[in-house]
Amino acid sequence: MKVARSGMSIQAKTNAIxxxxxxVAVIMICVFYFYPMVQALILSLQSGRGMNLQFVGLDNYVRLFTDSMFIAAVKNTFIYxxxxxxxxxxxxxxxSVLLNDSRLKFKGFFRTAxxxxxxxxLVAYSVIFKYLFAADGLVNTMLMKVSIISAPIQWITDPFWAKITIIIAITWRWTGYNMIFYLSALQNIDNSIYEAARIDGASAFKQFFQITIPLLKPIILFTSITSTIGTLQLFDEVMNITGGGPGNATTSISQYIYNLSFKYxxxxxxxxxxxYAIVVLIVIFSVLQFKAAGDRNG
Known part of the structure; x- marks a missing residue:
């Protein structure tokens, strides 16, 4: 009995340790993650100016479907x-496939670059992009020097080109982030698989689509979901490059949240x-991506 009691005591001490x-981590997560989520949900059921709020139930959620500014922000974000x-x-x-080639020299430099x-x-690069794509910026100057365009493109003030500028900026910043995940996954693929494929006469094209893509499927799914979440939360680029203009043509959902809180x-x-509309959209797109990838746990 003493041994049993001693064993239970040791187990209890182990659990306590x-x-x-x-x-500490659990408490911090509850205080700084779950508590704000619950408070935000409660806040979404209230309305009023500043802190003079009153409970309105689901009226705010009904308002979303008739809010032209919200609908425009959703359309812009979906385009991105x-x-x-x-x-x-x-x-x-x-x-990542190019940089995984063993014959490529200075791979470390290219990966880092x-x-x-x-x-x-985020703010610094957004401001730089704003100056690069200004009417008299470097991009227009270079395009005119090589005779690709005859007049400056209004990258910032034209609704269409403003969206293109935002897309270029996001792509420039985040492509390397996804590349690192693909590159690490490629380095874990056994080279003997490719050697066997080459012996069987498979071309590089077939190897890519029949070996590389299927083996990278979990990583592609992961990067697709994280990229989708990041795009739905897009704020810094729009805020600092176009300011949501011209005429709210580039306003994102996150910028609209900022405007509702601090500008209007x-x-x-x-x-x-x-x-919370963003949360719902993230859940919907994540589930759709899991289903499209054929993930049984999605």
Whole structure:
């Protein structure tokens, strides 16, 4: 009996030690993650100016469907999502395959150069892009010098070209981020698989689509979801390059939340509602991507 009691005591002490290690992290997550989520949900059921809020139930959620500014922000964000995410995924995959070639020299330099934009300041690079794509900026100057265009393109002030500028900026910054994931996955693929394929007469094209793509499927799914989440939360580039203009042509959902909270007459309740709209969109797109990838756990 003493042995049993001693064994139970040791087990209890072991559990206590284990919980002591994770308790701080659990408390921090609850305080700084779950508590704000619950408070934001409660706030989304209220409305009013500033902090003079009243409970309105689901009125804010009903308002979303008739809010022309919200609908415009959703359309703009979907354009970024539909155009930019596939480009970024395909470009990152293509670059990673090139940089995984053992015959390529200075691979370390190229990998660092392509990944470097990911660690630059969001505000700093956005401001630089704003000056590069100004009417008298470097981009227009170079295009005119090589006779590609005869007059400056209004990258910032034209609704169409402003969206293109945002897409170029996001692609430049985040392609290297996805590339790193693909590159690490490629280096874990056994070379004997490719050697066997070459012996069987498979071309590089067939190897890519019949070996590389299937083996990278989990990583492609992961980067697709993270890229989708990042695009739905897009804020810095729009805020600092175009300011949401011209005429709200580039306003994203996150910028609209900022405007509701700090630019317009503060309506924190409705801003929280729009925030939860992003959460719903992220869940929907994530589930769709899991289903499209054939993931049984999706």
């Amino acid at each position: 284990g919980w002591s290690f994770i308790s 999502l539909i155009v930019q995410v596939p480009i970024m995924i395909i470009l990152g995959l293509f670059i 392509i990944f470097l934009p990911c660690v630059t300041s 007459t503060p309506d924190f309740g409705y801003a929280a509602t729009v925030s």
